[in-house]
Amino acid sequence: MATNIQKLNLREIAKRARVSTATVSRAINHIPTVNPFLARRVWKVVKESGYYPNTLARALVSGQSRILGLIVSELINPFFAELVQEFESLAAQHGYEVLLRSTAGNPGSMETGIRRMIERRVDGVAVLSFGVGEQLIKDLPLHCVPVVVFESVLHIPGIGTVRIDYQNGIRQAVQHLAALRHNHIAFVAGPDQLGDTLIRKKAFQDAMAEIGSEARQDLIVPGEHSVESGMKVLLDLWCLRPKPTAVLCADDLAAMGVLAQAYELGINVPNDLSVVGFNDIRAAQFTAPPLTTVRVSTSDLALQAFQMLADRDMTSIPSENAAFVVKTDLILRRSTGLQSG
Amino acid sequence: MATNIQKLNLREIAKRARVSTATVSRAINHIPTVNPFLARRVWKVVKESGYYPNTLARALVSGQSRILGLIVSELINPFFAELVQEFESLAAQHGYEVLLRSTAGNPGSMETGIRRMIERRVDGVAVLSFGVGEQLIKDLPLHCVPVVVFESVLHIPGIGTVRIDYQNGIRQAVQHLAALRHNHIAFVAGPDQLGDTLIRKKAFQDAMAEIGSEARQDLIVPGEHSVESGMKVLLDLWCLRPKPTAVLCADDLAAMGVLAQAYELGINVPNDLSVVGFNDIRAAQFTAPPLTTVRVSTSDLALQAFQMLADRDMTSIPSENAAFVVKTDLILRRSTGLQSG
């Protein structure tokens, strides 16, 4: 073991192994042309001294940091937590590190997050967050940093997108409820200022039109992607006349809030009210009753985002902007049933 | 706007602003001794050209990366998600970035994660993960990297610890149940191989002894910190005779599993069975019925961990190993009640 371990560098290793720094560098990077005998000697010194190569310096010269930036809305929402988990796992498997930024609440956090990531020369940035409006994103491709974003209205060269197929997902849910003879279906959308919210609302209205049943405007309400919000929403909804017989939520957390509020109010689900969520977070299996919801595969989402960033051909970076669409599946559980009116 | 934005560096800015690189560096870093006129000229060029300083180079020379490593067990568990959220938020506020590593499942992930973090010369590492056994952690202080870990049996100089006060938390829960006349209290611990599990078991046994009621060994069962595990456990527990009248879980997710299983089996909570959780994750408020649980403040935890790592006096790093204990509070909700036997 060594003294002064903190300022142990290539040169020091070279000195101790009685070779040049170039040889140490080559040995460490497993370059095959190096004499096995010398390589062994180098590795021996490396082990004994507890030397760790300095990635900062390595990145500086190679131009590759092997760090991926990941920006999400809020980890509190299990959907994003799962997403981050999957993404991190992929990154780790492929020798990348993940620089995490959660924009929860703090406005401007996304902006500074992106700036910092450019400054750190990350090899790519995934903005997996609803409502991507920041101008700074456009800077990333200029710096040869590939980007992936959710949905986004922006169509900027060099920016790939991974979309969730809301159109289909919401359609599936609506058709399921229609088949159960519900004709007063409420829709709990996201916050109005988010770009995604518009898309989802339109998907809902289209799906309703398709089944010949016009959407009641008073049953389309904004929400917050949180349990609290779902609870509040049902309280309001329950005052309307005629009452909704089913509630479709744009987020499982909101749906869980509706369920919790129904429990408080003594409303029986699914007999008095059917509830459908969106995303199929793990917890959706364990609510009382288990939640019927539209599954969005976080592993697909994470995989697509990761693949668009990592190990790509360095030449093709700024040109094409690819787009992937993640499929949705309706998962039938026990929070939906025949309308009993 | 500039062409060739990707290889825009200090020298280039200096050239365009007709000053030296040193002046640019000083201007950018807001060093007051620089002529305001020149500073303005430099900033103008910086803005116009879309220049971003290279943090890699900066870190290389300054020896400070302003990155904090964060290692957690599994983001899927909302307790850790909240912890990460809080930690990230603190870091962002103080100008740090967070390098995230989740060890979920993959054995050895913690080991390589720590190695990578040393190589990246992070300014500190927080290992907020149950069951910290890796030897590599000892290397961190040698590299002048401050570390914070949960609990840990290890007592190594240079490693700070943040403990959860299990002793008190579990005691509070047991006394609450005892006051409700429960005499067959089951305890769902964590996985046997985790260091934390031992501590919690002991806390439970001590708390039972304190109220003069010896813990039944068959009612102390291992679990997985997951909803699935909680479901399975109740199934087993319900076959025992005499049946437990209350279940205390070492993790809210497990408690939620118990609740879900009770719902499936038609067991009324709290009339037929009282359930207590641990951590007080957000979702605990919204279960049916709302979960009585022991709160552990994730913001306290995150704050203590952060403070032990960030902005510390560089001289005092390797010497003392501080320890903080995070308090617990029993939160009474509606999953517990008088024993009705």
Added chain:
DNA sequence: CTGTTAGCGCCTTCAG
């Protein structure tokens, strides 16, 4: 107050 210069730790031609 500004510019010149010498590294930070590493990789990578280019000679030997």
Added chain:
DNA sequence: CTGAAGGCGCTAACAG
């Protein structure tokens, strides 16, 4: 196959 030398982008002494 190995070593010497230059440079990645930036900061910090040290002169001017």
